[in-house]
Amino acid sequence: MASGPQGSGIGWTDFANTVLNPQFTPGNIHAFAAKFKQKHGPHGNGDPSGLKPYKFGHFVDKGELLSGTALGQFMIDSGRRHWDGTSLDLLEYTIKHSLTAANPQQIIFAVKQDTTGASTARAEIKTSAGAALTTPAAVDAESGTYMITIWCPRNNPRPNP
Secondary structure, three states, X not given: OOOOOOOOOOOHHHHHHHHHHXXXXXXXXXXXXXXXXXXXXXXXXXXXXXXXXXXXXHHHOOOOOOOHHHHHHHXXXXXXXXXXXXXXXXXXXXXXXHHHOOOOXXXXXXXXXXXXXXXXXXXXXXXXXXXXXXXXXXXXXXXXXXXXXXXXXXXXXXXXX
């Protein structure tokens, strides 16, 4: 990803630490879940009244953190084309599951650099005890904190002009 885990301005690590993690803390999650349901419907999938389904890439489009080129690049990086699709689907499912539950579950995000040579980002979802959650049914069965690691591919090299 062009912004990598820590790029110029705000990178993925900064985004996880300053935006995602604070919203999912026990002190904030109930208010955040209420706003989430107002914006994306009772299950996060939108509704016929015009509420839009939740998509992870839209998290940054608040106009508060980024603007101009930085916002554009971050939106590109968070789009489906730059992610492993199965992983992104499970990430979005986990967030929707947490925020639409009667008792929203905490999520703790971490960002790491993927050194395997992968060209797309991926998310790894685990329980607080470290057990991998690889299906929606496994996410549904978890009643504790979710640990989500976002694995970023190496930064795209930029040619010198």
